[in-house]
Amino acid sequence: xxxxxxxxxxxxxxxxxxxxxxxxxxxxxxxxxxxxxxxxxxxxxxxxxxxxxxxxxxxxxxxxxxxxxxxxxxxxxxxxxxxxxxxxxxxxxxxxxxxxxxxxxxxxxxxxxxxxxxxxxxxxxxxxxxxxxxxxxxxxxxxxxxxxxxxxxxxxxxxxxxxxxxxxxxxxxxxxxxxxxxxxxxxxxxxxxxxxxxxxxxxxxxxxxxxxxxxxxxxxxxxxxxxxxxxxxxxxxxxxxxxxxxxxxxxxxxxxxxxxxxxxxxxxxxxxxxxxxxxxxxxxxxxxxxx
Numbered sequence: 001x002x003x004x005x006x007x008x009x010x011x012x013x014x015x016x017x018x019x020x021x022x023x024x025x026x027x028x029x030x031x032x033x034x035x036x037x038x039x040x041x042x043x044x045x046x047x048x049x050x051x052x053x054x055x056x057x058x059x060x061x062x063x064x065x066x067x068x069x070x071x072x073x074x075x076x077x078x079x080x081x082x083x084x085x086x087x088x089x090x091x092x093x094x095x096x097x098x099x100x101x102x103x104x105x106x107x108x109x110x111x112x113x114x115x116x117x118x119x120x121x122x123x124x125x126x127x128x129x130x131x132x133x134x135x136x137x138x139x140x141x142x143x144x145x146x147x148x149x150x151x152x153x154x155x156x157x158x159x160x161x162x163x164x165x166x167x168x169x170x171x172x173x174x175x176x177x178x179x180x181x182x183x184x185x186x187x188x189x190x191x192x193x194x195x196x197x198x199x200x201x202x203x204x205x206x207x208x209x210x211x212x213x214x215x216x217x218x219x220x221x222x223x224x225x226x227x228x229x230x231x232x233x234x235x236x237x238x239x240x241x242x243x244x245x246x247x248x249x250x251x252x253x254x255x256x257x258x259x260x261x262x263x264x265x266x267x268x269x270x271x272x273x274x275x276x277x278x279x280x281x282x283x284x285x286x287x288x289x290x291x
Contacts (some may be wrong), residue, residue, distance in 0.1 A: 149168060225263075
């Protein structure tokens, strides 16, 4: 079926920044084949908004596709779709609940000086150290030696999906990476990951990190902004003791090596002084062409 597709850029931090996002806000009646065709046409993660099932106690159901397959959750697509619904006057309050294949996500609208932004919830992260026996293969796939690694642990971390966090010694080392992309999928499948997420510290005092995302099997080699990976990174660096002040949260820059500067803000959610999850958010813009 023909779909009305809105084009956005999510987590934009400069000209041509952010992750491109096609969104269909009235996806009722679309088949899986229809949704995958939208993702394949645009070559990016795509979001689809449907009415929530009556029994869900949610406001909407979101589905997400990349050219290769359906995803259980997509952070930037959720942020962008909620922002678009607000701008189309489809929301009736500033907090909504969304059902996804990975579970219920909360979203909240933030307003500042006439500008609207969106934050979405992610659950408490689960972090595991990657087996030392896998490091040589990981370094081979990334095309680096152990000299480019920092002293921190390489971790598999997840909120909604597992990402492999690879701490590098510098931003220069990060931006110089030339991975063997044809080997990423087999490595990720073997270590139980959906993508490699090497990162480096930009500004320790300001808690700003820079990262790159090489997905396992999305139909493209690198992602300009990955909210789910940024939330996984937040819990990885929290466990690694890299944050001077966890109360302030952190900012994750991504896409700079691609010429698509992006920035994702991550704030920890606490209850009784215990971290229960996090909020991820950033700037959403209309792309130059909206169908």
